[in-house]
Amino acid sequence: xxxxxxxxxxxxxxxxxxxxxxxxxxxxxxxxxxxxxxxxxxxxxxxxxxxxxxxxxxxxxxxxxxxxxxxxxxxxxxxxxxxxxxxxxxxxxxxxxxxxxxxxxxxxxxxxxxxx
Amino acid sequence: xxxxxxxxxxxxxxxxxxxxxxxxxxxxxxxxxxxxxxxxxxxxxxxxxxxxxxxxxxxxxxxxxxxxxxxxxxxxxxxxxxxxxxxxxxxxxxxxxxxxxxxxxxxxx
Numbered sequence: 001x002x003x004x005x006x007x008x009x010x011x012x013x014x015x016x017x018x019x020x021x022x023x024x025x026x027x028x029x030x031x032x033x034x035x036x037x038x039x040x041x042x043x044x045x046x047x048x049x050x051x052x053x054x055x056x057x058x059x060x061x062x063x064x065x066x067x068x069x070x071x072x073x074x075x076x077x078x079x080x081x082x083x084x085x086x087x088x089x090x091x092x093x094x095x096x097x098x099x100x101x102x103x104x105x106x107x108x109x110x111x112x113x114x115x116x
Numbered sequence: 117x118x119x120x121x122x123x124x125x126x127x128x129x130x131x132x133x134x135x136x137x138x139x140x141x142x143x144x145x146x147x148x149x150x151x152x153x154x155x156x157x158x159x160x161x162x163x164x165x166x167x168x169x170x171x172x173x174x175x176x177x178x179x180x181x182x183x184x185x186x187x188x189x190x191x192x193x194x195x196x197x198x199x200x201x202x203x204x205x206x207x208x209x210x211x212x213x214x215x216x217x218x219x220x221x222x223x224x225x
Binding site: 106 | 150154157158159160161162165203209210211212213214215216217218
């Protein structure tokens with residue numbers, strides 16, 4: 001069964017450093033998403049991406065965040081200058097069609113980001 | 117009012133029990149509804165989509181009441197492996213999902 005993959009599984013970084021989280025969505029999917037989950041809290045939407053541009057973003061997704069699809073398979077989330085409060089699990093997801101069409105978003109296993 | 121509201125639980129039930137979870141959502145324009153399951157420190161996994169007509173998948177039954185903005189999940193004949201956090205998820209726009217905080221289920225032998 002095809003699945004979303006993410007690397008690394010755990011990233012430890014110093015405050016102020018840049019990090020890039022990587023995702024490989026399911027191959028025939030067209031819509032890509034990033035979510036985060038701070039420990040003990042709910043899953044929160046960050047950004048959605050389609051046709052090489054951002055479709056929607058949340059208030060959390062400020063200028064410190066950016067997304068990119070550098071090639072035909074990878075989808076990345078960059079945090080330019082990490083803060084302590086960026087420590088969380090970051091989930092990538094993909095869907096074949098729009099969620100509004102009732103389509104399913106499939107989630108990757110997540111990258112645990114720890115900012116020291 | 118929270119966008120998606122759930123009772124956090126935990127619900128502690130014996131094997132074989134029937135358990136029901138409820139969820140309310142605030143955005144009446146929401147288009148799609150789902151129940152996801154999340155195991156500890158793992159990714160959310162789709163359990164089932166929820167339709168106005170109600171739908172069933174084995175031991176799981178989901179119902180949607182658009183007028184009351186209310187979603188439910190019924191689990192019959194609980195198994196130990198059903199122990200997890202159940203996430204009510206709403207799609208208020210085409211491009212994102214909004215998650216509830218989850219309801220924790222513990223099934224004991």
